[in-house]
Amino acid sequence: MAGNESQSTRDIQILSALEEPALLLDANGRVFHANDAAHEYFGAWIDGQSYVSVLRQPDLLAPVESAFARKAHGTARFSHSSGAVETLFDVTVSPLSSGKGRPFVLLVFRDVSALRNEESMRRDFVANVSHELKTPLTAIMGFIETLQGPARRDPKAQARFLGLMAQETGRMNRLVTDLLALSRLEGLARRxxxxxxxxxxxxxxxxxxxxxxxxxxxxxxxxxxxxxxxxxxxxxxxxxxxxxxxxxxxxxxxxxxxxxxxxxxxxxxxxxxxxxxxxxxxxxxxxxxxxxxxxxxxxxxxxxxxxxxxxxxxxxxxxxxxxxxxxxxxxxxxxxxxxxxxxxxxxxxxxxxxxxxxxxxx
Ligand SMILES: Nc1ncnc2c1ncn2[C@@H]1O[C@H](COP(=O)(O)OP(=O)(O)O)[C@@H](O)[C@H]1O
Ligand SMILES: [Mg+2]
The missing domain is CATH 3.30.565.10 (Histidine kinase-like ATPase, C-terminal domain)
Known part of the structure; x- marks a missing residue:
């Protein structure tokens, strides 16, 4: 008995040491221990509550059920919103087996919102750069076509179109110079x-x-x-x-x-x-x-x-x-x-x- 007690004290200490929100569910599916980070996200009311009422999202309930029923390990996405802020978690679900009975189940929530934001910022950035380059490129292609066709024998029009082409290439050049400056700055940020x-x-x-x-x-x-x-x-x-x-x-x-x-x-x-x-x-x-x-x-x-x-x-x-x-x-x-x-x-x-x-x- 004393051994079990010190074991569970240690489990609780381990959970408290984790920075990520973590929940330990007992064999009856109730919150046996929630660390500080978990209380921060879910509230103080969750101690002793059934996981079904705490988690509520079917995507997460399914792997928890399998963990209890078949001692299966699983992962899930879980989103949690408070006010206008939505936090996205990758959750690992791990049965902690001790013999034959139903296991305890450990849930650890890893906040991946920052990663996702970074991903979407990178996507936006690439789309923006492509668009900014595409606009002058399209214009230049149009001018070339005009020079090859309708303006072929019109020196005045040629001079005008060459001037416009110089403007557009200047724009692309400035864009690339600024992009290079930004990327160099990112590399230097910590120095x-x-x-x-x-x-x-x-x-x-x-x-x-x-x-x-x-x-x-x-x-x-x-x-x-x-x-x-x-x-x-x-x-x-x-x-x-x-x-x-x-x-x-x-x-x-x-x-x-x-x-x-x-x-x-x-x-x-x-x-x-x-x-x-x-x-x-x-x-x-x-x-x-x-x-x-x-x-x-x-x-x-x-x-x-x-x-x-x-x-x-x-x-x-x-x-x-x-x-x-x-x-x-x-x-x-x-x-x-x-x-x-x-x-x-x-x-x-x-x-x-x-x-x-x-x-x-x-
Ligand atoms: N002094 C200013 N007065 C009014 N608007 C400004 C001023 N400085 C910057 N802006 C606005 O901020 C935008 C971003 O500026 P900037 O990053 O220098 O880009 P850019 O000058 O290449 O358009 C500008 O397009 C302009 O709309
Ligand atoms: Mg400017």
Whole structure:
């Protein structure tokens, strides 16, 4: 008897040590023990209840019945919803046999929702990339046909179609460049950058590079910043952030209009738990309706697909920015009011050399 008791105490300890929800059913099919994770999912009421009333889904009841009747091992899918969240489990059903009588049955629930989400994200991603490439490809094929046929002896039309083809190949090239940047970033995600980079110089270079484009559409670029702003970062990636955000301000802000980049030192950023630099890129454009804000950093998410395409956008810019900011252990914040413009705010940890010297700066 004493042996049995210590055996069942040990069984219970094993279940409690499991992170996955686990239920041990006694020979009568009642919940003999449920670990904390199982209580969290099913509620506290399940102790001593029949498995039929706890599990209720026929797909899972069948293997449990076979485990009791024939000591058969089994697996099943089980979905559990609480509020708006649906969790999907792979359940293993194992009879724990001790001699001739009906066995105890152990159910272990492995949460596979994350895996499934990842799978469906990957599927969506491949579908999106294919679609984004297919659109310019189809256009180019059409232009080639026209050049071979109707425009064969029309140099003016030929020049026009070649120009359009250059545009479409440019789009495909940008798309592939952005995709490569994203995949490189994914590989680097866990490696924190260590260089001291002057964010002021980075912004200056980005503004200089974009000035011709801004001039072309009547946008004035301003910088409001101290002479230097050292952050711990990766120079090329910080340039990518600055170019992406300023370019968005030019493309989607007011034309004519103004894009201002502000750099402000923060003594102690509560979330980063360190001294930081805050970089704001502000435009006075039409802004972004609030329902889009949470999704802007998703790959290929655009508010106005037509406008983005027209401007040569890939829909990947903010997703790249987000990845870079995460790698730098920084923060990205998007504020926008319809009709009043957009502010994109990046906060990055200040480089130690300059934080030690922060009295001078803040
Ligand atoms: N400053 C801004 N003002 C208004 N809309 C913006 C701004 N920045 C970004 N957006 C919206 O967010 C979308 C995603 O931006 P991004 O990821 O850079 O892609 P892309 O610029 O290639 O379209 C844009 O298509 C645009 O609809
Ligand atoms: Mg962009």
């Amino acid at each position: 924190k950058p260590t260089d001291a980079v002057d964010l002021r110089a980075v912004i200056g270079a980005a503004v200089d590079a974009l000035r011709p484009i801004a001039d072309g559409v009547g946008v004035t670029l301003h910088i409001d910043a101290p002479d230097s702003a050292l952050v711990t970062g990766d120079h090329d990636q910080l340039v990518q952030i600055a170019v992406n955000l300023i370019e968005n301000g030019i493309k989607y802000g007011a034309q004519p209009g103004t894009v201002t980049v502000c750099l402000t030192p923060i003594k102690r950023e509560p979330v980063l738990r360190s001294a930081a630099w805050r970089c704001e890129v502000r435009d006075n454009g039409p802004g972004i309706p609030p329902e889009h804000l949470p999704r802007l950093t998703e790959r290929f998410y655009r508010v106005d697909t037509g406008r983005s395409r027209e401007q040569g956008g890939t829909g990947l810019g903010l997703s790249i920015v987000k990845h870079i900011v995460n790698r730098h252990r920084g923060r990205l914040r998007i504020d926008s009011r319809e009709g009043q413009g957009t502010v994109m705010t990046i906060t990055l940890p200040r480089h130690e050399k300059q934080s030690a010297d922060s009295g001078r700066l803040s």
